[in-house]
Amino acid sequence: MNFFTRVILRRAGWITILGSLLSYAGGYYSVQLYKNLRTDIEELLPTTARSVVDLNQVKDRLESIDNLAVLVFSKDTQASRRFVTELSHRLEKAPKDTIASVEYNISKELQFFKERRALYMDLVDLKKVRDYVRDRISYEKSLYNPLTIFSSQNIPEPRLDLMGLQKKYDGKASAYSRFPGGYYTTPDETKRVVLVNLPGNASGVAGTHRLKDYVVRTIAELKPESYAADIEIKYTGGVQNNIEEQSALIADLELSTVVVMLLVSIAMLIFFRAPRAVFALLASLLMGTVWTFGASYFAVGYLNANSAFLGSIVLGNGINFGIIFIARYLEERRNYKEHSHALDQAMTHTATSTWTAALAAGLSYGSLSLTSFRGFTQFGIIGLIGMVLCWISAFTLLPAFLTLLDRMKSLGPKQNYQHSKIAGWFAEWVSRHSKLISFASLALTVVALGTSVKYTPKILETDLSRLRNKESMERGSGYLSKYVDEIFNRYLSPMVILPKTREDAIKIAEALKKKQAEEGKSSLIASVQTIDDFIPKDQPEKIAVLREIKKLLPERIFVRLPKVEQANAREFLTPQAMLPLDLKDLPGLVLTKFTEKDGSVGKMVLVEPPLTQETLDGNNLIHFIRDLRTAADAVSPGTPVAGSLPISSDMIESITKDGPKATLFAFLAVVILIVILFRKLNTIVPVLTALLMGVIWLGGIILGFGVKINFLNFIALPITFGIGVDYGVNIFQRYREEGGQNIVKVIGDTGGAVALCSFTTATGYASLLIAQNQAFVSFGLLAVLGEVTCIVAAIVSLPALLLTFSRRRV
Structure with missing residues (x-):
């Protein structure tokens, strides 16, 4: 034994x-x-992985990196509008360590840019408009001049593709102007969304539950059924995921x-x-x-x-x-x-x-x-x-x-x-x-x-997404995300590139825009944005051109224009468009997107991929992220490039x-x-x-x-x-x-x-x-x-x- x-x-x-x-x-x-169960996908990667290091830096610098999307469904569009407005007002009063900010309506922002849309036109196009107005006035004068009425000389009529210009700039603004009344909603207003942003320092399990519980409690207090009998509330977004x-x-x-x-x-x-x-x-x-x-x-x-x-x-x-x-x-x-x-x-x-x-x-x-x-x-x-x-x-x-x-x-x-x-x-x-x-x-x-x-x-x-919770993808947050895509028609969680200076952000954005133009339709870069995209370029020259146009259209000529053209001209030549626009003048929602915890503004590049399946191809995705990192590192080595796709x-x-x-x-x-x-x-x-x-x-x-x-x-x-x-x-x-x-x-x-x-x-x-x-x-x-x-x-x-x-x- x-x-x-x-x-x-x-x-x-x-x-x-x-x-x-x-x-x-x-x-x-x-x-x-x-x-101490941590289900975030980045917890699987090495702590030294570029995407993990970058994400931690971004969390340290930004107020919010994730959100809870509150979807509101109802055929009674007026009732759902009232509900969304009241809900958002109440959520905005939440403690900042629970809710960083709330987004549901951009009507003020749309009005701001509408009043200044002339400043956002390219200088060359503004000059075309000025030259057209000047030539048109000269043409009209010549056409009705008694000395030229019986002249055999043919006076060429000035032309400008106004429809082409309108399509060009309407297309640039379509991502924002598509919302009825400025509300985040579908064109028929039967589906609405409120984006409740999670504080960057509350991205753990406790923080996500605290935000969700606050939202659910607030909605219960509002009694949605009292607004419309058919109203439904659903949740999606990163927090709900x-x-x-x-x-x-x-x-x-x-x-x-x-x-x-x-x-x-x-x-x-x-x-x-x-x-x-x-x-x-x-x-x-x-x-x-x-x-x-x-x-x-x-x-x-x-x-x-x-x-x-x-x-x-x-x-x-x-x-x-x-x-x-x-x-x-x-x-x-x-x-x-x-x-x-x-x-x-x-x-x-x-x-x-x-x-x-x-x-x-x-x-x-x-x-x-x-x-x-x-x-x-x-x-x-x-x-x-x-x-x-x-x-x-x-x-x-x-x-x-x-x-x-x-x-x-x-x-x-x-x-x-x-x-x-x-x-x-x-x-x-x-x-x-x-x-x-x-x-x-x-x-x-x-x-x-x-x-x-x-x-x-x-x-x-x-x-x-094929490795996620099956119920979520069939009935829950993963499934409901398609309604958010339907409302915004773009990638709602862009990748964040966060250099140390605003000047570096501009350089990185220019490099990425150049690459996007070179690759054309095959590019995985759908959009590149910095705060400077919201600041018109060549402002002194543009304002001078706009003042020239206004001078060419004194009231006596202005009143002779057709009613539609008068309205267009008044919207174009607003008092606000005649004034220079600085960073501090931008709407709060725009500034918040590009503001860091320390109050600095503009040291950020937002990159959106297209809403297609191309990024799901492994090789495409790897090359796409490498391109972003290469562009960022060429300007400032080690610049954070954060988001779900880098992970x-x-x-x-x-x-x-x-x-x-x-x-x-x-x-x-x-x-x-x-x-x-x-x-x-x-x-x-x-x-x-x-x-x-x-x-x-x-x-x-x-x-x-x-x-x-x-x-x-x-x-x-x-x-x-x-x-x-x-x-x-x-x-x-x-x-x-x-x-x-x-x-x-x-x-x-x-x-x-x-x-x-x-x-x-x-x-x-x-x-x-x-x-x-x-x-x-x-x-x-x-x-x-x-x-x-x-x-x-x-x-x-x-x-x-x-x-x-x-x-x-x-």
Whole structure:
């Protein structure tokens, strides 16, 4: 009897007490860890990533970088107008740390620019108008001059394409003048929106909820139904997106954990038919899991969108060591061995294989931590901790629990289980068809390798909207965003370029406008704006020209014009257009857009991409962001370029760089571990053969069926190495114990437990398939496929190949 068995038999009670105390502490810190759940997509990138650094700088400098869009639907347009006005007035009174500002109407701004529209015309066009007015007056005088009435000389009539000029400038203003009455609304006014801007220093979970709660409370106080019976209020925008994604993530975590525990418990009871032993197994697993997340609180401090769902994964993976242990323990008890003997046999004969599996899985997880991508790093650290601590709990708490339970009442079962017969039938089937199975396995491997020619960079998912909460995209904020697009017809969250001076902002904007003109319709730059675009150029010259025009049109000539032309002329030659316009004269809404926290104005460039699908192409997006950064850095190196698109671009590049690296690290770590632990080539080759077949088949499925790889499901590839080798190790370790003679007996005795390990692991992954978060679903699908290919390779293909080659030697 080994030393550890004797310690556990003598000190089972103390081990249980110590484990319980550690579990209490682990549970407390696990709760603290989950309280610090950060779902922002930038939390997945390295802290040194350009987009993350830039975004943090922009948050520090700007008052607001996100908003809640309050959509108001009603066919009673007058009622909805009153409601929106009253709501906005009340929201404007909110504390500035809750709501930075409110936007709903730009009528004052439209009037401001309308009164000065002549100043915003190009100087050359103004001169054309002046020359036309002068020539027209001269023409009219000549036409009605008594001395020229009977002249045979043909007087050419001056012409000016007034319609062309009007279209030119109406087109420039169309993005703003399209709103009836200046309200943010559709042309028929049945859909309205109020933009409630979130303070830049309140962009966390608490800040978004505080803003949303304030808005909901204010709307409830207004009683929308009292304005119109059909009025509907909906929410979208960045704030609502964050709230929906956060709540859906938490709901998915709770559901997946419950589903895993329920299905795993049922599977254990059906397979072992020993309720008390299963209770011991599940109790030790739960304790190992809370140890994991308690320790992770000190190792990582918080959870991101990738690591948040590791609870169900650790449960599904971590139970494997206990399953192998308890299967061997109950096998000994079925042979009427005493508890002490059965415990010693289980610990002696399963420690190496399970520790190898734990290390392999842990190293595969750990390989992710060698990358800079935080979506991989944090996942890898917690996964590694989980595999080690779950193995420790399986070989300390589980035998201690079994010892205490056996003292109360013997755990020795009186009957063989039906699953042993099933395993025996399966083993006979593999034996009878070993040649066919071997041929099919090798053929599948060749076919899977052949799909490598289908590899293309487009295998990476670049449309992050496909990875969002399904309900949000079908009925919630993601779905409702189309109404905001309908109202504004432009990208509402532009990228922000934030140089240190206004002069640099002007230079960067000029460079981008030049590039936009060079690329034409294919450009991903739809709009470039600075505060200086709202300050007319050549003002002294323009004002001089306007005064010339006014001088050419004295009242006696003015009154002779047709009524329509008189109205146009009065709107054109306003008193305001005759005065120079400075930065401080601009409307508050315009100034606010370009004002920083320190009060400085104009050190900002806003860049809008088109409302098309072009930015969803990975290569297009990467080149687009590089162009923006190149233009900004050429003027002022390190200028922040912030927004959702730079984050998406860096995400693609980071996965492309770190994904293969993590996969290679995981593979090398597993190979080195197998070589060190088993040393002999006749053991190493079969174990790695089973692993490689499973992984190659998985790769064939991905490439053959065009499964998209994203920032989350890429993790399934490296961890498949660690989890997948588990099954081959357990099968071959038992085969070696049997003297390498009877693989059929090994399948009958161990195959069932190995299959159960795979089932529990796959259950942990499959629980994510019912999640609303589509990134979770994509990971669950790929991980389940990896489980299926690896378990088939381990308990079907590997035994068949061993049988085939052993028979050939005979």
